[in-house]
Amino acid sequence: MSGVPELVRVDSFGIVAIGGYVPMLRLDRQSAARELAWSGLPMPRAGMRAVADWDEDALTLAVEAARTLVGDVAPDALRFASTSAYFTDRAQSGMALDALGLPRTVRTSDAANSRRAGTTALLDALFGQRDEIVAAGEKRPTQPGSAAQLGFGDGAAAARTGANAPARLAGYASISHDLVDRYSSREHPTSYAYEERFVRDMAVAETLVPAVRDACTAAGIAPDRLAHVAVHEPVGACWRAVAKALGCRATNHCEAVSNAVGDLGAAHALFGLGLAFEAAEPGDFVLLVGFGSGADALVFEVSGPVPGADAMVRALKEGQVLASLSRFLSLTGSIDLDWGMRAEFEQKAQATVLERVGRDVIGFVGGRDSTGNVQFPKSAFPVNPALSQVENMEDVRLADLEATVVSVTADRLNFSPDPPFDFGLVQFENGARVLMEMVNRPAEGFRVGDRVRMRLRIKAQNSRLGFRTYFWKAAPIARPVLGEA
Amino acid sequence: MATGIRDKVAIVGMGCTRFGERWDVGADGLMVEAFLEALADAGIERSRIDAAWVGNALDDINVGNSALPAAHALRLDKVPVTRVENMCATGTEALRGAAYAVASGAVDIALAIGVEKLKDTGYGGLPLRTKGVQNDLWMPYGSAPGTFAQLAGAYAARHGIAAADLKRAMAHVSWKSHQNGALSPKAHLRNAVDMDKILNAPLIADPLGLFDCCGVSDGAAAAIVTTPEIARALGKADPVTIKAIQLSASNGWEMQFGAWDGASVPNTRAAAGRAYTEAGIRDPRAQIDMTEVHDCFSITELVIMEDLGLSDEGRAPSDILDGRYDRDGAIPCQLDGGLKCFGHPVGASGLRMAYEVYLQLQGRAGERQRYKVDFGLTHNLGGAPFNSVAAVAILGRLN
Numbered sequence: 001m002s003g004v005p006e007l008v009r010v011d012s013f014g015i016v017a018i019g020g021y022v023p024m025l026r027l028d029r030q031s032a033a034r035e036l037a038w039s040g041l042p043m044p045r046a047g048m049r050a051v052a053d054w055d056e057d058a059l060t061l062a063v064e065a066a067r068t069l070v071g072d073v074a075p076d077a078l079r080f081a082s083t084s085a086y087f088t089d090r091a092q093s094g095m096a097l098d099a100l101g102l103p104r105t106v107r108t109s110d111a112a113n114s115r116r117a118g119t120t121a122l123l124d125a126l127f128g129q130r131d132e133i134v135a136a137g138e139k140r141p142t143q144p145g146s147a148a149q150l151g152f153g154d155g156a157a158a159a160r161t162g163a164n165a166p167a168r169l170a171g172y173a174s175i176s177h178d179l180v181d182r183y184s185s186r187e188h189p190t191s192y193a194y195e196e197r198f199v200r201d202m203a204v205a206e207t208l209v210p211a212v213r214d215a216c217t218a219a220g221i222a223p224d225r226l227a228h229v230a231v232h233e234p235v236g237a238c239w240r241a242v243a244k245a246l247g248c249r250a251t252n253h254c255e256a257v258s259n260a261v262g263d264l265g266a267a268h269a270l271f272g273l274g275l276a277f278e279a280a281e282p283g284d285f286v287l288l289v290g291f292g293s294g295a296d297a298l299v300f301e302v303s304g305p306v307p308g309a310d311a312m313v314r315a316l317k318e319g320q321v322l323a324s325l326s327r328f329l330s331l332t333g334s335i336d337l338d339w340g341m342r343a344e345f346e347q348k349a350q351a352t353v354l355e356r357v358g359r360d361v362i363g364f365v366g367g368r369d370s371t372g373n374v375q376f377p378k379s380a381f382p383v384n385p386a387l388s389q390v391e392n393m394e395d396v397r398l399a400d401l402e403a404t405v406v407s408v409t410a411d412r413l414n415f416s417p418d419p420p421f422d423f424g425l426v427q428f429e430n431g432a433r434v435l436m437e438m439v440n441r442p443a444e445g446f447r448v449g450d451r452v453r454m455r456l457r458i459k460a461q462n463s464r465l466g467f468r469t470y471f472w473k474a475a476p477i478a479r480p481v482l483g484e485a
Numbered sequence: 486m487a488t489g490i491r492d493k494v495a496i497v498g499m500g501c502t503r504f505g506e507r508w509d510v511g512a513d514g515l516m517v518e519a520f521l522e523a524l525a526d527a528g529i530e531r532s533r534i535d536a537a538w539v540g541n542a543l544d545d546i547n548v549g550n551s552a553l554p555a556a557h558a559l560r561l562d563k564v565p566v567t568r569v570e571n572m573c574a575t576g577t578e579a580l581r582g583a584a585y586a587v588a589s590g591a592v593d594i595a596l597a598i599g600v601e602k603l604k605d606t607g608y609g610g611l612p613l614r615t616k617g618v619q620n621d622l623w624m625p626y627g628s629a630p631g632t633f634a635q636l637a638g639a640y641a642a643r644h645g646i647a648a649a650d651l652k653r654a655m656a657h658v659s660w661k662s663h664q665n666g667a668l669s670p671k672a673h674l675r676n677a678v679d680m681d682k683i684l685n686a687p688l689i690a691d692p693l694g695l696f697d698c699c700g701v702s703d704g705a706a707a708a709i710v711t712t713p714e715i716a717r718a719l720g721k722a723d724p725v726t727i728k729a730i731q732l733s734a735s736n737g738w739e740m741q742f743g744a745w746d747g748a749s750v751p752n753t754r755a756a757a758g759r760a761y762t763e764a765g766i767r768d769p770r771a772q773i774d775m776t777e778v779h780d781c782f783s784i785t786e787l788v789i790m791e792d793l794g795l796s797d798e799g800r801a802p803s804d805i806l807d808g809r810y811d812r813d814g815a816i817p818c819q820l821d822g823g824l825k826c827f828g829h830p831v832g833a834s835g836l837r838m839a840y841e842v843y844l845q846l847q848g849r850a851g852e853r854q855r856y857k858v859d860f861g862l863t864h865n866l867g868g869a870p871f872n873s874v875a876a877v878a879i880l881g882r883l884n
Contacts, residue, residue, distance in 0.1 A: 361622040383741040407639040407747040410691040411631030423625040437625045448642040471623045
């Protein structure tokens with residue numbers, strides 16, 4: 001299937017803004033592979049992979065990527081895409097909606113079960129020619145010793161579709177092909193990969209070349225007009241073969257993503273698209289290819305800067321090197337440390353409580369009293385000592401505001417999957433003061449007076465019941481630049 | 486206008502178990518131990534107890550809800566027994582209930598008993614449980630040292646004191662309590678520790694090291710209270726009386742509203758101010774002879790000295806280093822070793838503090854006895870600095 005809907009051409013419908021998010025920690029593949037050299041197992045050695053904190057998952061990462069796309073006007077729909085979503089019967093898109101502070105009238109849907117889910121969701125949003133946000137996030141489990149453990153990365157990307165877009169959808173093609181290059185399943189949750197030479201030959205010949213060729217045809221251009229591409233390769237060197245076959249010389253920006261943070265699964269092609277947009281000049285054609293059980297190829301015509309693309313380039317340069325391989329193995333669930341009895345406590349959540357206050361929690365919504373002071377959580381009697389009567393408070397979202405650390409400690413007593421447990425009081429300028437956990441600990445630790453921003457994280461994990469809750473945690477405003485620390 | 490309870494209630498008997506790792510006994514046995522000592526001290530039979538208040542803070546893991554564990558353990562027969570809980574201020578809360586019952590004329594003789602059996606958890610520190618209520622959705626699961634450690638950074642920021650200087654003053658607090666604990670036969674920790682060891686101990690919650698933190702213990706303490714008239718009839722010529730008991734609880738202001746800088750505990754100030762008024766204390770520094778305060782962590786004791794008005798603002802570190810609160814200082818603090826060394830079975834701690842003041846007021850404190858004690862103050866603090874219940878009691882003699 002290929003083409004371009006008639007209205008798309010008329011309305012310049014396409015991508016109006018793009019966003020990306022990667023966790024702070026980076027594992028250097030060379031040093032990690034060296035630790036496993038005794039095994040003789042083949043490991044990727046170039047570049048780094050992004051490593052999510054224990055309290056990040058596909059949902060939190062996707063929400064962080066989508067945050068910059070929300071703006072003042074709610075979209076018509078919110079689409080979430082991932083192959084590693086935590087819940088199987090609870091819509092991540094619904095939680096993302098509340099976390100982003102969007103109204104319940106926004107349609108939500110989840111796409112899954114293929115790395116192509118991100119581009120498929122985007123293509124569907126573009127077909128509908130509506131104002132939509134597509135957010136893809138991945139934190140895929142991997143097995144120690146597998147190339148995927150070092151090759152994959154955790155991260156997210158998102159795009160907003162709309163009219164008068166600086167990146168107009170010029171044409172597309174979509175091919176379905178049940179090529180089992182790798183898979184994961186309920187009984188094999190980590191990725192099982194087949195032989196690379198077989199995958200490369202089949203993927204290039206059966207899906208990538210035809211999809212790219214047809215998309216270019218639909219866009220009315222020859223493949224050599226493609227200035228930049230973001231092609232999610234199932235294995236290395238696929239794009240080189242496709243480009244050779246089609247007479248194209250464009251750089252594949254997904255290679256830079258793989259090199260800096262790893263293969264981001266359903267978010268990978270979208271992240272590469274951000275880099276391609278940033279590199280593109282007005283008039284350039286940019287190719288996006290999502291791969292998995294077939295391929296989606298989308299050709300965009302760029303007419304100007306795409307908001308958010310520059311931040312995605314910067315995000316790849318920021319982070320903190322994770323020097324401990326055992327910490328990496330613990331963060332990825334590859335080893336199960338004995339944390340002692342303190343780790344045995346049950347972090348239960350109740351549906352009744354979530355129904356009453358869950359939306360205010362995952363959306364970080366406090367209340368403004370009649371004097372203008374804001375507090376979290378809301379209460380019948382305001383905390384403000386100047387007020388003595390019960391009030392109805394006006395909702396105020398705190399998630400997008402900065403704050404200042406009032407008091408803080410690095411707690412080493414209570415259980416945390418990644419100690420120490422930083423927490424303390426933070427003060428918002430609007431009056432709200434909240435006792436919060438802190439994340440992305442700076443090298444020197446948190447200090448009184450530090451400025452912080454809010455990040456969506458897992459609050460409580462109950463592995464026995466297979467449930468988790470989410471809340472916001474305070475993080476430093478800026479991240480260190482890699483190589484400078 | 487309320488007149489308070491000054492000298493309306495006498496303490497005629499007290500008991501306190503040895504605190505510590507009491508592998509030998511359960512919560513019921515601890516209560517019996519403290520109760521028997523208190524009965525013998527008062528010189529009365531169990532049947533004279535008209536009502537009882539029992540305090541324990543962590544019902545989930547040890548003693549159990551309601552009046553029944555205490556009523557069963559002590560075989561209190563068909564008398565009103567009330568279980569109270571106010572976090573770490575629970576012990577003083579039990580004493581307050583019993584004292585108010587006597588002061589009101591509702592009963593002649595009442596028992597206050599606090600107990601906690603913490604060493605059955607299998608680890609140090611307090612247990613942590615969540616039930617899925619609203620606060621569990623957002624409030625960090627910080628430890629007790631984690632919450633109190635934050636006093637240190639905030640205090641240093643307010644007063645411009647270097648972290649190393651503050652750490653040294655905090656270390657002196659613990660050093661002093663270890664010196665005193667060594668003289669307390671019933672204390673959990675009875676070893677003196679040198680400053681270097683305290684300063685170089687592993688961190689528990691920055692900047693609190695191991696020796697900046699009290700441990701938790703098993704233990705119980707009890708008081709039998711009555712009217713001064715009945716006390717005299719029981720042969721107590723100059724009985725110990727309660728001069729004041731005051732309590733102050735956070736309404737969320739500290740942790741939800743922007744005005745507090747985190748460097749003091751406002752509830753301690755409120756409770757102390759009211760207690761001084763109730764007791765008729767006009768100049769605490771001159772009139773209070775000793776204190777037993779809630780030194781759950783060294784920084785807590787340091788801040789308490791200012792909150793009680795015993796040190797000027799920002800001067801507690803130098804007062805501490807000058808020895809003002811040492812055993813031979815002007816206003817000794819924790820003569821029995823405090824929470825730090827005597828131990829901290831949460832529900833019993835407020836009554837353990839009263840026990841030491843009670844002994845000191847009667848000249849019965851053995852090696853620890855101060856030459857002059859007319860007024861002693863106890864301070865019991867529950868919760869966290871930003872969300873607390875503070876209790877202050879002042880004891881003296883009737884005449």
